[in-house]
Amino acid sequence: MTLLYSEVEEELRAAVRDLLADRCPPATVLARVESASSYDADLWKALARDIGAAGLLIPEELGGAGASAREAAVVLEELGRAVTPVPFLTSAVLATGALAGSGSGAARDLLAELATGERTAALAVSFAASPYAPAGGTSGVRAEGGRLTGRVAAVAGADAADVLIVPASGALYAVDAADATVEPAVSLDLTRPIAAVTFSDALGQPVADDLASLRAALELGAGLLASEQLGVAEWCLTTTVAYVKERHQFARPVGSFQALKHRLADLWMEVVQARAAARDAADALAGGGDAATAVAVAQAWCGEVAVHAAEECLQLHGGIGMTWEHPVHLYLKRAKADEIALGTPGDHRDALAHLADLPGPPAS
Amino acid sequence: MTVDEAAIKERVRAFLARHDPAATEPLDFLRARYDAGLAWVHFPEGLGGLGAPRELQNVVERELEGTPQPEPGKLVIGLGMAAPTILAFGTEEQKKRFLRPLWTGEEIWCQLFSEPGAGSDLATLATRAVRDGDEWIVDGQKVWTSSAHHARWAILVARTDPDVPKHRGLTYFICDMKAPGVDVRPLRQITGEAEFNEVFLTGVRLPDTLRLGTVGDGWRVAQTTLMSERVAIGGSPTRRGGGAMSTVADTWRQRPELRTHDLHQRLLRLWVEAEVTRLAGVRLREQLAAGAPGPEGSGMKLAFAHLNQAISGLEVEMLREEGLAYDDWSFRRSDTVDFFGRGAGYRYLRARGNSIEGGTSEILRNIIAERVLGLPSEPRVDKNVPWKDLPR
Incomplete structure (x- = not known):
């Protein structure tokens, strides 16, 4: 195991970063969130096709890259750094993870379509679901004779999906998005909005007999979300450091005041720890160790660090940080939504009580 | 080869x-x-x-x-x-x-850097070394010197030129701790014991062959020492749940009657912080494996100081009545810091020093801000002033 980046991972990062520098600067993201389509379909095609991001976690025999969670994590760092509005996490990680864990013929056929980027999927569970509560506590979809009925709220990536992977009555089904009703919600996170998905006697194709692969996919997603959070935090730290070097008040760069320097030094250390934790989770998910603990640690830490970094970024930008035109709000909204997504930091700490053998007080 | x-x-x-x-x-x-x-x-x-x-x-x-x-x-x-x-x-x-x-281990070393008037601002130190033929005559007072009573040799920074700005007038020596005029006195700490010493240097004669580096280059030489010190102090546990966390976690597991919901939440937070800090240390060691210690070492010391203090503080609080007691206040020499052989109260008090010794956490934050993040330094009033003219 290693917590460093391999040469291959650095090459992948450079390819994604180049593409995003060209196609996804902050002004473009801001214009995108105000347009009719909340995600960037052209950019997603370029990522999926040119870089092979859509099939990164799909086996080679199904047309994917057969890469591991370590490589997917590097892509997510870059996507987080640019708050890129593409369905990589929701389709290429969460939905792909659920299908890859099933192994059924139907799942494999679907994966082959996802690998090329010709179709995009979403997992029809609440984005607030966690590996510890896979159904999010509110999965109200029933399956009867291959027909699905019910409603799921707060689904991420549904707007970009051609096919929905739906847990219903203890099994997983694939439903064509055209056979469901997707109602976009006004969302806190402008760059990854949520939607309510309703099924009314919709035709579902069984892709897994149980929900084991759903739980595994949520663990994979939670662990890799830490890398997205790392990317968000890094952008916030780098942008803030650059700003306080330039911004003058009292005839000095404001970054020369110890009150600010000490806050940024502490934030830098949090990001150093976040990188180690996110790498450890990715490495463990790639088969390098105790994934459950590594994922819980990374989520418990990185979720709060991303929010803290975005809040500090806003505060240290002063008034300009409160404006719609400055991109920091996109990062703050992403960070705050990510903190809830796939388990809150508190949910992950609760899980660690068990995983680290630190039980709570005896019931009185 | x-x-x-x-x-x-x-x-x-x-x-x-x-x-x-x-x-x-x-x-x-x-x-x-x-x-x-x-x-x-x-x-x-x-x-x-x-x-x-x-x-x-x-x-x-x-x-x-x-x-x-x-x-x-x-x-x-x-x-x-x-x-x-x-x-x-x-x-x-x-x-x-x-x-x-x-x-x-045949010869023990100690460090004669800090002085009563020169802590965070080490470069303002006042111990004088005056050249006398092939020798230097050293006069001054050093403090926070662990192992001085065992030491055969010391690394010493002294002022050789008071007429130039403070960083430029320093020279680095190896000090013979057996030389006449070296007086080592124990310094009692808040834990009750004396882990450190004060060292008085009165007319101590050192041959010029004990000079390390050139005359006036002592500050640059000392930087090598200080960077290495922070890496040494910042050394991290290699095992998940190890280090300071292991003691409090063991108590937690063995004593369910001490558990409360509030302590549980705080303990889990600290466990996570300890684990991400351990992982950052693992990652830093991987990076260091090929190279030399860099400013990132300052970050590890900062993180461990906070963790040790928070964990030991939680432990004393958790112990309630037992936390009201203390194991031993007797004034005695201690050769090494025995973090785990003593009670929680000792750990709590001793850990307060973690954010002071080897560079205060405030100075380390300045170092990170300036050397890692590249932020500008505070305006300096002592930069181009001869040392002898600085207010003290």
């Missing part, structure tokens, strides 16, 4: 064939190990090393497990601070004379 893992293993095998650890006096064994280049493999040949990559030291340690080892406690300053500085700035004679007994 490039030295790889196989070559190191072969070298250890050959060394053990000639020096049976069971049949050799421990000191003779350690001397022979040094002479075989297996003391610190990243040091040059002839000085206890093989000029090999630093990470191969782990191979040596594994292969020589169970054989006589240098006693780590008292050697911290010698190994962690004096040795890297002597290696970087010493003459060939100095390296040959000092490094071998330093490593084997």
Whole structure:
């Protein structure tokens, strides 16, 4: 195991970063969130096709890259750094993870379509679901004779999906998005909005007999979300450091005041720890160790660090940080939504009580 | 010859064939190990090393497990601070004379840097060294000197030119702790014991051959020492749940009656912080494996100081009635910091020093902000003023 980046991972990062520098600067993201389509379909095609991001976690025999969670994590760092509005996490990680864990013929056929980027999927569970509560506590979809009925709220990536992977009555089904009703919600996170998905006697194709692969996919997603959070935090730290070097008040760069320097030094250390934790989770998910603990640690830490970094970024930008035109709000909204997504930091700490053998007080 | 893992293993095998650890006096064994280049493999040949990559030291340690080892406690300053500085700035004679007994533990080292009037602002120190022919005469007072009462040698920074700005008038010496005029007095701490000393230097004569680096270059030499110190102090546990967390976690598991919901939430937060800090240390060591300590080491010390303080504070609180008691206030010398052999109250009090010793957490934040993040320094009023004209 290693917590460093391999040469291959650095090459992948450079390819994604180049593409995003060209196609996804902050002004473009801001214009995108105000347009009719909340995600960037052209950019997603370029990522999926040119870089092979859509099939990164799909086996080679199904047309994917057969890469591991370590490589997917590097892509997510870059996507987080640019708050890129593409369905990589929701389709290429969460939905792909659920299908890859099933192994059924139907799942494999679907994966082959996802690998090329010709179709995009979403997992029809609440984005607030966690590996510890896979159904999010509110999965109200029933399956009867291959027909699905019910409603799921707060689904991420549904707007970009051609096919929905739906847990219903203890099994997983694939439903064509055209056979469901997707109602976009006004969302806190402008760059990854949520939607309510309703099924009314919709035709579902069984892709897994149980929900084991759903739980595994949520663990994979939670662990890799830490890398997205790392990317968000890094952008916030780098942008803030650059700003306080330039911004003058009292005839000095404001970054020369110890009150600010000490806050940024502490934030830098949090990001150093976040990188180690996110790498450890990715490495463990790639088969390098105790994934459950590594994922819980990374989520418990990185979720709060991303929010803290975005809040500090806003505060240290002063008034300009409160404006719609400055991109920091996109990062703050992403960070705050990510903190809830796939388990809150508190949910992950609760899980660690068990995983680290630190039980709570005896019931009185 | 490039030295790889196989070559190191072969070298250890050959060394053990000639020096049976069971049949050799421990000191003779350690001397022979040094002479075989297996003391610190990243040091040059002839000085206890093989000029090999630093990470191969782990191979040596594994292969020589169970054989006589240098006693780590008292050697911290010698190994962690004096040795890297002597290696970087010493003459060939100095390296040959000092490094071998330093490593084997025959000669203990201490550090004469801080003074009552020069803590965070070390460069303002007032201990004078005045040249007298081939000798220097040293007068002044040093403080926070651990191991001074055992030490044969010290690393010393003294002012050799008061007429230039403070950073430029310093020179680095090796101080003979047996020389007349060196007076070591224990300094009692809040824990009750005396881990540190005050050292009074009165007319101490040091030959010029004990100077390390050129006259006036003492600040630059001291930077090597201080960077190495922070890496040494910032050393992290290698095991998940190890270090300061292990004691409080064991108590937590064994004493369900002490658990509350509030403590549980705080304990889990600290467990996570300890784990991400451990992982950052693992990652830093991977990065260091090929290179030299950088400013990132300052971050690890900052993180560990906070963790040790928070964990030991939680432990005392958790113990309730037992937390009201203290194990021993008696005034005695302690040679090493025995963090785990004492009670929670001792750990709590001793950990308060973690954010002061070896660079306060405030200074470390400045270092991170300026050297890692590249933020501008505060306006300085002491920059181009001769040391003798600075307000004190």
